[in-house]
Amino acid sequence: MTATSKATRDQAHARVFDLDAMSLRELNQALHGLAPGSNETAWEVLNPKGNHSVAVGVDQPVSIDVRGSVGYYCGGMNSGGTITVHGSAGPGVGENMMSGSITVKGDASQYAGATGKGGLLVIEGNASSRCGISMKGIDIVVHGNIGHMSAFMAQSGNLVVLGDAGDALGDSIYEARLFVRGKVDSLGADCIAKEMRPEHLELLQGLLDRAGVTGVKPSEFKRYGSARTLYNFNIDNADAY
C-alpha cells in the first residue's frame, strides 16, 4: 500500500470534531481517553477559530489535522502526536513538547516551542518573538523569519531558520544549536557565530529533510551557539548586575 492511499484511508476514517458543535473539553478528553494501540489514529478538528489549548496533552501516536487558526498553546506537551495546523497558531504552540511533531502551515505567534524537550516543530510561515525560548531538546524549523529574543536561554536542541532572525538571538544561551540562513539583527549575550563543521552540515540536512524543506542547502546557513562565558559567575562582571 502506498503512503497516499494510507493517508486517504485514514482521512476517510478520521474522527471529526467540529468545535462549532462540540466543546474543546470534549475534544481534549477524547484524545486523552485514547488507549495505547487504539485504531483511532486519524483526527480532524474543524472550526478552531482561535480557541486555546486545542489538542494539548496528546500522548498517543495519532495524527490530528486542525482546519483553521488556533489560539494559545496548541499541541502543548505533545507526546507522540502528529499535529498539523492548517492555519496560524497563537502564542505558545507546542510549548513543552516531548515528542512527535507539530506543523503550522501559517504563522506562529510568540514563544513557539518554548521549553520543548523533544519532537519536531515546523512553522511554514513566520514565527514571532521568543521562538524556542528555553528550548530543552526540541527541534524547531521555521521556513520564514523569527522575532526578537528567540532561543533565549536555550539549553538543548536545534533551531533552524530559513529566513531572518530579530534582535538578541540566543541571549544567555546555554547549549542548543541555532542555524540561520538569512540575516540576524543582533546576537544576545554570550551567543556567537560558530564554525559549520561536517557533522553540523549533516545534522542540518537531516533536520531540513524531516521538515520537508527542499531546494535549500545546509551550506547556506550560519551556525550560532553559546560562547559559554556565562557558565560561571565572574566577579569582574559584578557591576553589570
Add this chain to the structure above:
Amino acid sequence: MCGIVGLFLKDKSLEPKLGAMLSEMLVSLSDRGPDSAGIAIYGAPSGNEAKITIQSAKPDRDFRDLDTQLAKALGVPVSIAVKSTHAVVRTRPDKIDEAREAIQALRPDIRIMGAGDVVEIYKEVGLPEAVVDRFDVRKMTGTHGIGHTRMATESAVTTMGAHPFSTGADQCLVHNGSLSNHNNVRRELIREGMSFETENDTEVAAAYLSSQMAHGKNLGEALEGTLSDLDGFFTFVVGTKNGFGVVRDPIACKPAVMAETDQYVAFGSEYRALTKLPGIDNARVWEPEPATVYFWEH
C-alpha cells in the same frame, strides 16, 4: 491579561454594524478580564453638535432636568439621551468647555467619560456582555471604535478605573499591560496643567498622548513618543476623531494581532476576537512588530 479590540472601518456600508461587530469582538475576549469593560464609538459627525458622555451612580437623580438646567446656564439648546448609568449631552461645539463646567457645577457627582464632536464612551464594572447589553452598544453605528475588558492590576476596580480613558476631545485609549513610570509622567503632566481622575497608569498614557498632540504632533508622532517616554509593558490602541493607532512596547510580551481587508482594519488581543469579521479568511493577518507605530486616518 486584559483584552483589547479595535475596529476602523474603510467601507461605509459596514458603519451601521460597527457597534454589533465591536461588541462581538469584545465579548469573545471576556475571559481576559472580568473586572470591567468599556467601549468608545466614533459616530458620524452631525455637523453642528458636539457631545459629552457623562456617568452617574445615581442616574435618576442626576440626569433629571439636567437638559433644561444646562440649556438655561449655557443659553443654547441642549439635549440629553440617557442610557442606564450614562448619558450623552449634545450641544453647540463652541459651548463644550462651558457645558463641562456647568455639568460639574450643577451635578458634582457626575463623572465626565469623554467629550468631542463624535465620540461616545460607555464603561462600567462587569463583564463585556453585561456592559454592551446595558448600553445597547450592538445597535450603535459609527466609523471606528475601541473596546477593553479589564483585569485590574494597577488600580481599583471602579467605573473610573475602566478603560477607555479619554483625556482630550475625541481622543481615547485602551491599554493592555502596566506602566512603571506612570507616577513620574503624571507629575510632569500635572506641571503642564493636566488633571487626573484616577491613580490609573493608563490614564497617564492617555494624557501623555493628549499632551503630545496638544503640542502639535499627529497621532503617529505622539505614539512614537510613548516608546521613549513611557516605561513598562504596553499594547496601546487609540482612537482620535478620524484616526486609529496601535503601538506595542519594545519587549512586546502583551499579545496583539491585526487584520486588514478593503473593508476594515481590526485589532484584537487574540485572533479569536477577529474570527467573526466579514472576509477574515482572506484578510491580511499579522502580529504587529514591537516598537512600531501603526496608524490609519480617514
